[in-house]
Amino acid sequence: MSKLKVSFYVLSANKAQDFLGFICQLTQTALNKSSQSLIILTDNEERLIELDEVLWANDAASFIPHQRLSAEVSASNANSVAPVLLSQQLPPNFSGIxxxxxxxxxxxxxxxxSNxxxxxxxxxxxxxxxxxxxxRQKYKYYQQLDYELTHFKV
Incomplete structure (x- = not known):
């Protein structure tokens, strides 16, 4: 069995100014390279609202199909709702990125x-x-679990 891969994206000051734009770009790249479901975990409701808005309006010619995870999205169908989920938690049966x-x-x-x-x-x-x-704390934590770690300065 292969090791779980963890990639760290260390944002420059310029990229951090367009944090939500970078998330959209990273999300689209992940979707283009994989057919797996993807979830964006965030700390707070305000960030969920911002992500929800920016993913719908990411590009004038397209959008990133997504759904905010809520009580009506049950654990059993979380992966089949939309290719991208936004949440403050991982649903019990989530599988993907x-x-x-x-x-x-x-x-x-x-x-x-959970599964x-x-x-x-x-x-x-x-x-x-x-x-x-x-x-750094997360890097050390994942390192102790023997995950495959990479980092990118963007």
Missing amino acids: VINTTARPVNDFIAAT VLVSRILEIILPDDTSVAQG
């Missing part, structure tokens, strides 16, 4: 009783001291 914009490692969102199968993790690191420190 995770874009993590939170301060915590993705494993913190996986309940012991979550994460195939790849994409971590976003902003160019501020807090985000960099959190990124």
Whole structure:
């Protein structure tokens, strides 16, 4: 069995100014390279609203089909609703790619009783001291789990 791949995207100050645009670009790239479902994890409701709006209006000629995960989206059909989900949690039966914009490692969102199968993790690191420190903590955590780690400065 191959190791879980975790990619860290360390944003420059310029890229961080267009954080939501970068998320759209990364999401579209992941969708183009894979047929798997994708979930964008975020810390708060405000960020979910912003992501929801920007994904619909990403490009004048297209949009990224997505849905905010809510109570009416049951755990059993979460992967079949839309190719991209937006949430503050991982649904129990999610299978696919995770874009993590939170301060915590993705494993913190996986309940012991769930059937979550994460195939790849994409971590976003902003160019501020807090985000960099959190990124280092997550890197060490994933390293201890023997995940395959890469990082990109963008």
